[in-house]
Amino acid sequence: MLSFDNSYARLPARFYEPVLPARFPAPALIRLNHQLASEMGLDLDWLQSPAGIGFLSGQHIAEGSEPVALAYAGHQFGNFVPQLGDGRAVLLGEIIAPDGQRRDIQLKGAGRTPFSRGGDGRAALGPVLREYLVSEAMAALGISTTRALAALLTGDSIRRETMLPGAAILRVASSHIRVGTFQFFAARGDVDAIRLLADHVIARHYPAAAGAQRPYRALLDQVIAAQADLVAGWLLVGFIHGVMNTDNMSVAGETIDYGPCAFMDIYDPATVFSSIDENGRYAYGNQPTIAQWNLTRLAETLLPLLAEDEDAAIDEAQEALAAFGPRFEQAYHGGLARKLGLDDVLPGDVDLVSTILKAMTANQVDFTLFFRKLCLAAEGEDEPVRSLFIDPTMFDAWAVRWRERLTDAQRPAARRAAMEAVNPAFIPRNHRVEAMIRAAVDDQDFGPFEEMLELLARPYDDQPALAHYAQPPRPNERVMATYCGT
Incomplete structure (x- = not known):
């Protein structure tokens, strides 16, 4: 029924602790991801049977x-x-x-482990639904991410500020190896473990690095490139991770650990939602800088593998890290060019983008709506996007420059279609996510959760029956803070 090949568990015992999930009184399936289960070659009927639910909830160890x-x-x-x-x-x-891809299956909310540090190891229903919804939305948006295989109720209650329904999520990832995994062994001076871990990551994620003249440098180069592309992707859809700690950065280049994450409504680089990010360290516009900071921490752990001489190793690391900025800028500005309907990036385009982004901040313009409605302007229909501005003349002045830049032979209808393919009509708007959670927690109503999942599976398609989900929050609906759930 299930065919396991547990390569991480074959690493030495100091890499992990064997542990069994907690016992749940009455596990029940909220949602099974049929598409993902099929991709993984899993039996849908069995997964929905009592035995399958026992596996999904960790009550039966397959x-x-x-x-x-x-x-x-x-x-x-x-x-x-x-x-x-x-x-x-x-x-x-x-x-x-069946496609040959190796995937981790991890149960989150599984109870206490030797690493719980006084926590209860459990998850409440709200954060489970948020992670399921947002991670699946990110996948549909084309952003590299962990996936959600199943969400379950556990049949008991857990205490946070109040008593809440207990839940768990079965998460799928290409691995759960983090920058912090390398830091764990570096802090202990365990170079042998760092080498074993690096070899494992190369074999699992970056096999081309194995044949490189300097495989560990090649590994670092590829992780840096993957993270630069990932964070650029976040910014292009207005995503804010919220807790970009090094233990929340996957070396596989996937978005991982959806806690107080959120999508920006009004464009402002200083936007923060996480209730624990009091100083704005992980604000929307800070995410590229933080990613490079985290990658520097990874490079520090790899120094013993980069060269025998410490100075030479530092030079190698610095050379590798210097590539982050150009790689990020290429991915970010290239993505912005496509959002604006441009085929390439020319020297004046950075200023063109900077000008409209500053105008959006000054006019409190919704990020997602601006780019989606700009698609209409590609066919000459300016009023929908123009009306988003407090001072529409700021858009008018910029639009003259934008149209002068659109000098290629692409027909307006084709340009609009190309723009709509990269500018989503729908994102998981924070106020809608919170309303979905309230319906589930307070009224045991999972209808909004199911409806949002259906909507967000096709974020680039106009869906007139669900058009209200595209609207930004009214002032009284704005979500000012999001929470981890621990």
Whole structure:
């Protein structure tokens, strides 16, 4: 039924702790991701049976599964913590899908582990629904991400500020190895473990690096490139991760650990939603800088592998890190050019983009609506986007420059179609996500959750029956803070 091949569990014992998920009184399936389960070659009928729900909830340990909690460290808001680890998640095992891709299956909200540090290891219903919804929305938007295989109720209540329904999410990732995993061993001076881990990551994620003249430098180069592309993708859809700690950065280049994440409404680079980010360290516009800071921490752990001489190793690391900025700028500005209907990036385009982004901040313009309605302007229909501005003349002045730049032979209808393919009509708007959670938690109504999942599976399509989901929040609907759920 399930065919496991647990490569991480074959690493030495200091990489993880064997642990069994907690017992749940009455696990019940909220949602099974049929598409993802099929891609993974899993039996849909079995997964929805009592035995399958037992597996999904960690109550039945399938043959070949070797449940473990992974060890890692991390910088949390800039402060190093030498031991973190999976405090409420259990890696059930790894499955190789029919397409040959290896995937981790991890149960989050699985109860206490040796790394729980006093926490209960559990998850409330709201954060589980948010992670399921947002991670699947990100996948549909084309952003590299962990996926949600299933969301479940556990049948009991957990205490946060109040008593809340307990829940768990079964998360799928190409791996759960983080920058903090390398930091865990570096903090202990365990170079052998760093080498084993690096070899494992190369084999699993970046096999081309194995044949390189300097494989560990090639590994660092590829992780840097993957993260630069990922964060550019976040900015292009207005996504704010909220907790970009090094223990929340996957070396596979996937978005991981959806806690107080949110999507920006009004464009402002200083936007912060996370209730624990009091100083705006992880604000929307800071995310590229933080990504490079985190990658510098990764490079530090790899120094013993980059060269025998420390100075030479530092030179290697600095050379690799210097590539982050150009790679990010290429991905970000290239993506913005496509959002504006441009085929390439010319020297004056950075100023063209900067001018409209500043005007959007000054006029409190919704980020997603601006770019979607700009698609109409590609065919000469300016009023929908123009009306978003407090001072429409600021758009008018910019639009003259924009149209002068659109000098290629592409027909307006084709340009609009190309723009709509990269400018989503729908994102998981924060006020809608909160309303969905309230319906589920307060009224046991999962209808809004199902409706949003259906909507966000096709974010680039106009869906007239659900057009209200595209509207930004009214002043009284604005979400000012999002929470981790721990």
